Amino acid sequence: RPLGAERAWTESDVDDEGEQAPPPAARPKKRSPWTWPFVGLILLVLFALLGAWLVPMLTAGEDPSETATATRTTRSASPTTTSASPTQTQETQTQTQTRPETPETVQLNPVRFQGRPFDEVRAELESLGFEVDGQQVEDNAAEGTVLDIFPSGAVERGATIRVTYSEGPGTIQVPGGLTGQEEQQVREALLSAGLVPQKSGEEPSDEPAGTVLRIDPGEGSEVPNGATVSYVVSSGPEETTEPAETPTLPTTGPDSEG
Structure with a gap:
């Protein structure tokens, strides 16, 4: 009888051979550490695009300076009621700068001043807000009489008016x-x-x-x-008239009678 190792079989041994052991369970995949930052970045881009689309629609027709101020206020980290006052002041200054004032003019008619004394005309022009430059010229008009002014028509206040007046005949x-x-x-x-x-x-x-x-x-x-x-x-040399010659008659003496 050959020698060999012998082992008593049991039912558990038979069952173990008839059924195969199940495969090991698959390990769960690890998520990338950049997933959430990437999602957050996408959301920020979407919000920025949405804001760029909505802001022009909401601020249509407003002053560009006011829009810029409103945008800066929106992007502020902690907008407060106190910061609104400087912003309103800036908007007021911007509107004032964009509306230049029209200089005030005065209608000057030369006929209104011609023939009047120079001192009187100068006082009136200075009271209207003009500078006066008087220039004397020789003229047959009486001394000190205003002859003309320049410029005339619509003249801005503060301009210099040249007033020409007579210094009398030379x-x-x-x-x-x-x-x-x-x-x-x-x-x-x-x-x-x-x-x-x-x-x-x-x-x-x-x-x-x-x-x-x-x-x-x-x-x-x-x-x-x-x-x-x-x-x-x-009238030329004076004409002189020579006296006419008187004819002399011969005289007869006593001797001639004989």
């Missing part, structure tokens, strides 16, 4: 070398100097007819601009 020197000239030459010289020539008469002279003998005021005199200068013209 003086002119009567040209020299007129005596002995022909009348036409004398008249042209006086007119060119701003004087008015006037013929006061004629008188006989050894000078040719039409020659100026004298002028008044005399040559070199200072006269007002536009003054009248009179002159006398030669």
Whole structure:
């Protein structure tokens, strides 16, 4: 009989061989540590897109400066009632800056000032808020009489108004070398100097007819601009009449009778 190891079989042994052991259970997969941060990032992006879409719709027609202020206030971490007052002040300042004031103007008509004394016109213009620049010119008008103003029409307050006024007629020197000239030459010289020539008469002279003998005021005199200068013209040499010869009759003496 061969030798061998012998073992008594039991029912449990038979059952163990007939049934296979179940496979080991699968291990649960571990989640990535970045899952929740990634989800939070997606939610933030969605909220930002939603806010960018809603804010223009809610603030349509409002002042851009007010919208910017409202956005900054919304993004503030802890908005309080106290911070609203500076924001309103900024909005008021912004609106004031965007509405420039129209400068005030005054209608100036030159006819209203012409012919009046300069001092009176200057006082009136200064009372209206203007600066006055007076300029004197020679004119036949009385001294101190306003002739014109510039600029005119609608003028802003604070502008400088140039006021031209008369310093009276200037003086002119009567040209020299007129005596002995022909009348036409004398008249042209006086007119060119701003004087008015006037013929006061004629008188006989050894000078040719039409020659100026004298002028008044005399040559070199200072006269007002536009003054009248009179002159006398030669009518030529005076005609002289020789006495007619009386015929002499022959005389007869006593001797001739015989």
